[in-house]
Amino acid sequence: MPHVGVLGAGAVGAYVGARLLAGNVGEGAVSDLKVTLVGRESLLDAVEANGGVLVTHTIAGERADHVQDDHFVVTKDVGALADAEIILVAVKASHTEGVAKQLRDLFAASPGAAGPQRTIISLQNGVTNARILREIINDEKVAVLAGSVVFNVVWAGADFSQTTSGDIVVQDGPQASLFGRLSTRGGIPVVVQPDITALQYGKLLINLNNAVNALAGIPILDCFKDPGLRRSIALSIYEAIDVLSRAGIPIKSPNKSSIYMLPRLFSLPDCLFRIVMPFVIKIHPKAKTSMLQDLERGRTTEIDLLNGEIVRVAKEHNLEEPFVNATLVRLVKEAESRGSPKMDGEQLLSLLSPAPKAKH
Numbered sequence: 001m002p003h004v005g006v007l008g009a010g011a012v013g014a015y016v017g018a019r020l021l022a023g024n025v026g027e028g029a030v031s032d033l034k035v036t037l038v039g040r041e042s043l044l045d046a047v048e049a050n051g052g053v054l055v056t057h058t059i060a061g062e063r064a065d066h067v068q069d070d071h072f073v074v075t076k077d078v079g080a081l082a083d084a085e086i087i088l089v090a091v092k093a094s095h096t097e098g099v100a101k102q103l104r105d106l107f108a109a110s111p112g113a114a115g116p117q118r119t120i121i122s123l124q125n126g127v128t129n130a131r132i133l134r135e136i137i138n139d140e141k142v143a144v145l146a147g148s149v150v151f152n153v154v155w156a157g158a159d160f161s162q163t164t165s166g167d168i169v170v171q172d173g174p175q176a177s178l179f180g181r182l183s184t185r186g187g188i189p190v191v192v193q194p195d196i197t198a199l200q201y202g203k204l205l206i207n208l209n210n211a212v213n214a215l216a217g218i219p220i221l222d223c224f225k226d227p228g229l230r231r232s233i234a235l236s237i238y239e240a241i242d243v244l245s246r247a248g249i250p251i252k253s254p255n256k257s258s259i260y261m262l263p264r265l266f267s268l269p270d271c272l273f274r275i276v277m278p279f280v281i282k283i284h285p286k287a288k289t290s291m292l293q294d295l296e297r298g299r300t301t302e303i304d305l306l307n308g309e310i311v312r313v314a315k316e317h318n319l320e321e322p323f324v325n326a327t328l329v330r331l332v333k334e335a336e337s338r339g340s341p342k343m344d345g346e347q348l349l350s351l352l353s354p355a356p357k358a359k360h
């Protein structure tokens with residue numbers, strides 16, 4: 001019976017864990033599965049208040065599955081992952097180093113508890129997590145695979161709803177195909193690829209909309225109705241593509257549409273945007289980016305690893321500071337202490353246009 005652990009069972013982590021169970025336990029299941037969700041007190045409380053049941057809604061709403069806690073464990077204790085063959089890391093990118101140290105110590109204290117091989121799959125936003133986990137854990141019996149979740153999840157109580165379409169992409173390696181099979185049976189298709197770095201940068205470009213969404217403070221669909229907010233997203237993506245290409249970093253789309261089309265799509269006038277958008281991605285009216293959800297929960301965001309990564313790459317390659325993304329980093333950092341400023345498109349666009357240089 002495979003044991004899959006989720007370390008950082010927030011919106012995405014608990015959703016993926018619950019979908020694995022929905023597709024792989026009970027009547028007609030091909031394999032039996034044990035899932036351990038390591039999360040915060042709020043998850044434990046929500047599951048208890050819901051009679052030990054987790055509910056998941058897939059994007060089209062065609063499936064609402066209930067999984068009972070005789071199939072899973074929810075806990076705050078990382079030690080519960082000692083015998084997990086596969087550990088999905090879904091903590092915020094700012095916590096990667098901390099959990100890597102916890103896992104390193106756990107594995108050192110329980111060698112062999114999960115058999116000859118452990119696999120860690122990073123399901124986090126950003127491009128550096130798998131490397132950090134690999135470097136800190138530094139154990140030849142532990143494979144660390146990069147991964148990327150290309151959809152959004154909104155969490156309320158013990159209810160987890162997938163609110164945009166998209167798959168999971170995972171770097172090939174030990175147990176990647178087992179995870180892929182389990183997840184696909186649970187209704188989340190997994191694409192396994194030998195190297196996913198270019199795809200991770202592609203996902204990062206999609207994630208640049210998180211900052212605009214967080215500053216607007218409204219659901220993604222409402223955000224996309226404002227041409228100024230759409231233009232702000234387009235500007236940040238154009239600028240990022242420019243920085244990454246000048247730095248020689250390849251970019252590949254993690255979904256079916258071309259990543260280079262994305263800023264053009266966001267620059268379309270309302271009437272065209274409304275026609276084209278549904279062909280690119282399905283979005284539920286409740287969808288809010290993880291960055292806005294973080295601001296609403298009073299947490300620090302992943303801004304440094306998203307728009308901040310573009311600023312970092314520019315600096316590393318001695319390029320001019322990317323004004324739009326640097327400004328978004330500054331504004332989101334201010335919002336982390338004050339809450340979302342709930343800007344409209346015109347307000348945000350005016351801040352994203354550099355002041356004209358003084359004439360001598």
Ligand SMILES: CC(C)(CO)C(=O)C(=O)O
Pocket residue numbers: 125149150151152153164206207208209210288289290291
């Ligand atoms: C909404 C989505 C899918 C893309 O920005 C996301 O990854 C997030 O919320 O972090």
